[in-house]
Amino acid sequence: MLEAAAAAAAAAEPELDPEDLVHFSVGDLPSRGYGVMGEIRRQGKLCDVTLKVGDHKFSAHRIVLAASIPYFHAMFTNDMMECKQEEIVMQGMDPSALEALINFAYNGHLAIDQQNVQSLLMGASFLQLQNIKDACCTFLRERLHPKNCLGVRQFAETMMCAVLYDAANSFIHQHFVEVSMSEEFLALPFEDVLELVSRDELNVKSEEQVFEAALAWIRYDRDQRESFLPELLSKIRLPLCRPQFLTDRVQQDDLVRCCHKCRDLVDEAKDYHLMPERRPHLPAFKTRPRCCTSIAGLIYAVGGLNSAANFYAGDSLNVVEVFDPIANRWEKCQPMTTARSRVGVAVVNGLLYAIGGYDGQLRLSTVEVYNPETDSWSKVESMNSKRR
Template sequence: MVDELEELEDLVHVTVGDLPSRGYGVMEEIRRQGKLCDVTLKVGEHKFSAHRIVLAASIPYFHAMFTNDMMECKQDEIIMQGMDPSALEALINFAYNGHLAIDQQNVQSLLIGASFLQLQNIKDACCSFLKERLHPKNCLGVRQFAETMMCTVLYDAANRFIHEHFVEVSMSEEFLALTFDEVLELVSRDELNVKAEEQVFEAALAWVRFDREQREVFLPELLSKIRLPLCRPQFLTDRVQQDDLVRCCHKCRDLVDEAKDYHLMPERRPHLLAFKTRPRCCTSIAGLIYAVGGLNSAGDSLNVVEVFDPIANRWEKCQPMTTARSRVGVAVVNGLLYAIGGYDGQSRLSTVEVYNPDSDTWTKVGSMNSKRSAMGTVVLDGQIYVCGGYDGNCSLNSVETFSPETDKWTVVTPMSSNRSAAGVTVFEGRIYVSGGHDGLQIFNTVGF
């Protein structure tokens, strides 16, 4: 029998996979019974008994304390300064069973405790919990807390949320409670997601009026960071200039005059500080791409409209236009999409319709003075400009501008050349028209 055993493998491995977890469970039960505990953690009047070896094995802070001959390693009772008792108890229980319940009431105290005890996985879990529950009413407080706790990922997430939801955030109690320096820094940011600069003005004014007696003195500096030249002239005249806080402040009136001059005297625009005429752009929000009208494979004009969401990576159909349009001009003003002119398969069009993405509806607005397709379209100072195009007989040199406020098209100075299918862009307050053709020749020239 022995000889037969000797011929077999003389080494056998025995593994009990759940032994560590079962062992921790037994130690947790022993702790509940108050047995074999060799250390007590004290917070105020609260005391928690535990086993040094378990704390050292599960919590980096105690591992360093108990294995590096620190003074506390031989003490029977250790005072834990600045920790919430319920959070400490939960983290001690976590050391034994690996389970922790995070909720709205304990997340901050757990994050503070986890940071103190160097439990990075718990700290990360608390940050994720807060990140998923960001709201316009709490994001400023979460950002401040994240900065205090040096939670970079949570701080950045809160910042992005503030940028994306600035208008709603500006209506919160947290916003009204900000210090002047915090408000000034916020309204100076390029990344704010606003449909119009008017919304930033209203936010700043609401903050001042919340404690007018103490904050009125800060209004001139706040207005200097708001891009008043980007506000509509009507808003500057009827709202900003008429506000009693602005009217009684000489510096504020100067800033309003500067903004009005921007609209009245374009030649002075290069002298303005660059940031004042630079539209804000919330880079953390991906835009949507709209495909408007066009031609199908049979050459028929379409009224179909589709929108592409880069985040979802899919196209969806929108409400179709009321008129089929190819070679149509498109522009976006104040969050509304304009479809201008084009060709319906039989004739060139002067009609215009506007799409509201919130209601998924198209509405007809004022028609152009001329029928045109393949025109160049741009937006400048809240006005739509159409340049050239083709009216069915010849290329055009005429230029028209549309005011959404008055719903009227106005003919302005024509181009020096007749152009259709030209490229049109805006740069530093001027409209540049490049290339295109007049039906006989293709241009390589640029006009402005």
């Protein structure tokens, strides 16, 4: 009887007109609600859990922690032992970082600075707050410096932050010379220094800078490190050093002179210059120039013929232009002192050489060199023969 009456009443109700249906919403209600809960927490009311780190205690609401922090969501919704405890001990967390992350759960705001970034990253990693972990990594990546990059790399490896680790590695490669002068570098263990000076990617103007970095590391604690010199020197590409440097600097260094193995390595490098026929017998890495893959090079266009000319006639040019692939633009450099087409060019020790060529009337034996740091050309010794 009751079911029949309910069915009859339902049939008697008129259908709702869509125009009579109104959706009402308050868009900022969730954010205002969290703000109110944060104020309630500051007043110490309605809190149902206390997080303890050492002697520090922080009261909070389980529902807010579970809604905002994945670690607590798993703890409070999966019948773990802690879900019913009034006080939960948080092992290994920095108290100020935990307090900041609890506040973040209520207001979505976090202040990151040089003093707290590492403790926040560690806390965020523990609490599974990936967005905060990423923000801390970005903060550190944007502030890499020759004096801190080695420490940041080690920290990134410990925290398994792959993007930050790669960024620090790339920075070390690009700024190796400055990094090698830092206290962090001088304090590195031998294995790390050995691995670093073995890398192809170091950005150095010459191998001589790598040698100086290695010797500075040895001298920083000579008594404890002197025995490492032969192995360290074996990873430096001494054959790529200038003969004058090998003779006047490397061979004369007291650390090298006192070590038979080191003297053998110097002799090997000198033989590279004195007896070219023996070069194929050297280990390949010792004659392979360093190449920092994270730094784009520049492309120089040197001399040539004007657009109205053909291969056999026309005006030779002294114009020099450079293309920057990062900025994606060409710029003019200081022109050569002599117009040259069919000119030979080479880069040696960061200087650009223009060799011989044709000035539109005569073949040339003259050679000039361009210094990109001063944007200037200067003449050097001519060749014995004219070449184009």
